[in-house]
Each structure stands twice: as structure tokens, then as C-alpha cells.
Amino acid sequence: MADNPGYHKEQVVGIINTVISKLSRSEGDVRSIFFSELSKLKQVIEDARNEIKAVRPGDIKDKHLPMVTDELDAVVLATEEATGTIMDSCEVVQGELKNMPPEVSAKVEAAITKVFEACSFQDITGQRITKVVRTLKHIDEKVTTLLAVLGARLPDSGALEAVKKPITDADLLNGPQLPGKGVTQDDIDKILAEFDGK
Amino acid sequence: MTVDKNMNILIVDDYKTMLRIIKNLLSQLGFKNVDEATDGKMALDLMRNKKYGLVISDWNMEPMTGLELLKTVRSSNDNHKAVPFIMVTAESKTENVIAAKEAGVNNYIVKPFNAETLKMKMTSVLGEF
Numbered sequence: 001m002a003d004n005p006g007y008h009k010e011q012v013v014g015i016i017n018t019v020i021s022k023l024s025r026s027e028g029d030v031r032s033i034f035f036s037e038l039s040k041l042k043q044v045i046e047d048a049r050n051e052i053k054a055v056r057p058g059d060i061k062d063k064h065l066p067m068v069t070d071e072l073d074a075v076v077l078a079t080e081e082a083t084g085t086i087m088d089s090c091e092v093v094q095g096e097l098k099n100m101p102p103e104v105s106a107k108v109e110a111a112i113t114k115v116f117e118a119c120s121f122q123d124i125t126g127q128r129i130t131k132v133v134r135t136l137k138h139i140d141e142k143v144t145t146l147l148a149v150l151g152a153r154l155p156d157s158g159a160l161e162a163v164k165k166p167i168t169d170a171d172l173l174n175g176p177q178l179p180g181k182g183v184t185q186d187d188i189d190k191i192l193a194e195f196d197g198k
Numbered sequence: 199m200t201v202d203k204n205m206n207i208l209i210v211d212d213y214k215t216m217l218r219i220i221k222n223l224l225s226q227l228g229f230k231n232v233d234e235a236t237d238g239k240m241a242l243d244l245m246r247n248k249k250y251g252l253v254i255s256d257w258n259m260e261p262m263t264g265l266e267l268l269k270t271v272r273s274s275n276d277n278h279k280a281v282p283f284i285m286v287t288a289e290s291k292t293e294n295v296i297a298a299k300e301a302g303v304n305n306y307i308v309k310p311f312n313a314e315t316l317k318m319k320m321t322s323v324l325g326e327f
């Protein structure tokens with residue numbers, strides 16, 4: 001179990017045991033009131049545990065956070081590649097400036113400069129996404145701590161995954177896939193051809 | 199003061215896209231002798247072997263940031279101690295600008311920037327060209 005700056009499970013159990021031990025030696029109304037209050041407290045703890053269970057923190061750590069960071073990395077990569085292609089094309093045009101009439105080449109060169117300036121968006125985008133990824137990693141650490149505190153009393157995402165729900169139309173909205181994760185156009189053509197062949 | 203357009207310029211940025219953009223803009227301004235480094239440490243290695251008339255550096259880099267590079271350059275006893283240094287960065291908080299100035303930066307450009315801004319800042323550091 002990870003270190004918890006507040007308290008440990010054993011400490012809580014120890015406190016409760018002490019209270020129960022003292023109550024067992026007391027009598028009458030006081031004793032029944034204390035037992036009643038302790039039962040309510042136990043119920044509150046159970047409710048909180050069930051609510052946390054419903055949120056499936058294991059899924060957040062094992063599935064959602066890694067997926068989001070992968071997607072963000074893919075955004076950076078894709079914009080970098082696109083920016084590179086834009087600049088490649090600009091440099092080809094720059095190479096042809098000497099073959100253009102001066103009044104035309106001046107205009108084209110000014111336009112290319114604007115394109116290069118605009119391409120700096122990729123750097124800014126990358127830095128902003130890096131900040132987001134850093135925040136997500138911080139959340140990941142907090143979720144890890146939470147899971148460690150709750151111990152083995154929560155089902156892992158694998159156990160819940162075993163109960164598969166039917167796929168709905170909404171489940172099919174997955175957006176663009178990461179490189180290597182989706183199917184290629186060739187694969188799609190083959191799948192469609194198989195349907196046509198039936 | 200006449201600016202020698204054949205002087206060596208060192209640009210430092212961990213984003214290859216940014217290096218390419220700055221290099222292209224410098225080329226359009228007539229500066230063709232441009233070397234590239236992707237972090238502060240690499241920049242220092244290059245500066246040990248070549249004399250540069252200007253360093254244009256990003257701030258946010260690993261393992262050595264642009265600010266650390268600037269401080270190292272200014273505290274060194276090498277001949278590049280006083281090299282003109284322009285910080286080009288997305289860090290746009292007041293405390294960043296103050297820290298860079300205190301470390302000895304000659305000028306500070308916030309990203310995104312355009313060719314006109316680059317020329318203006320270079321002129322203020324190097325003189326008219």
C-alpha cells in the first residue's frame with residue numbers, strides 16, 4: 001500500500017476497536033446510542049466506497065488516462081508532419097523565386113514568409129499539449145494513491161470488463177485511430193470486397 | 199554600426215519546426231550562416247568551437263533550458279561570454295521576462311512572432327542592417 005499522508009487503514013481499525021472495547025464495558029442508553037451512531041458511520045463509509053466503485057477509478061488509470069495521453073501525442077505528431085509538408089512545399093516555391101518576374105517574386109516571397117510565421121502554431125500547440133499531459137500524469141498519480149488506499153476492495157477494470165454490454169451506435173464513435181491501431185484503406189477495401197462477394 | 203550578414207548565428211530550440219522557421223526567416227533577412235542546436239548543452243558544445251555573432255534561443259528545453267544556457271554563457275570566462283542573446287519563447291509571464299533580463303538577455307521575443315518582430319529585435323541588439 002502506498003504511503004498516505006493522512007492515516008492508514010490499520011489506524012482506523014484500531015480506533016474503532018478501542019471504541020467498541022470501551023462501549024462493551026459501558027451500560028444502558030449511552031451504549032445503544034454509541035452503537036447506533038457507529039452503525040450509521042459504517043453505512044456512510046460503505047456508501048462512499050460504493051460510489052467510488054461506481055466511478056471505476058481503475059478504468060481511469062488503466063484505460064482512459066493512457067488513451068488520452070496517446071491521443072494527444074498523436075495530435076502533436078500529426079501537426080508536426082503536416083507543418084513539415086507545408087514548409088517543404090514553401091521551400092520548393094522559394095527555389096523558383098529567381099525564375100519569376102521581380103514584381104511577382106516579391107509578392108510570392110512575402111506570402112511564403114506569412115506561411116512560415118503561421119507554422120509556428122505547431123510549436124505553441126505542442127507546448128500547450130505538453131502542459132495538459134503533465135496535468136493528466138498528476139491526476140494519474142492521485143488516482144494511483146486512491147486505489148492503493150482502497151486496496152483490493154474495489155474490482156479491477158478487467159473483472160468489470162468481463163461483463164460485456166452490447167455495442168450501441170454511440171460506442172462506434174471512436175474518432176481517428178492512433179497509427180497502427182486502426183485498419184488501413186487496403187484492409188477496408190478487403191472487408192468491403194468480402195461483403196460484396198457474399 | 200554595420201552588421202556583418204556573414205556572421206555566424208546559433209539558433210537553439212527543441213522543436214525542429216521552430217528551428218526551420220527561424221532559419222528560413224533569417225535567410226530572408228540575408229543571414230545565411232546559421233547553425234542549429236536542439237538544447238542548451240548542444241548549444242554550449244557548438245559555442246566552444248565556433249564564434250557566434252548572435253544566439254537566438256528558446257526557453258523551454260531539456261535537459262538544459264534556454265535560461266540555464268544564458269546563465270552559463272554569461273558566467274563563463276570564454277570569449278562567448280558577451281555574445282548577443284535573444285530569447286524566443288512562449289513563456290510570456292512578467293517574472294520570466296524579468297528573470298531573463300537579470301540573467302543578461304539582450305532581447306525577448308514571445309511566440310508566435312513574425313518576421314518583422316524578429317528583424318526589429320535583431321536591429322535593437324545588433325544595429326541597423
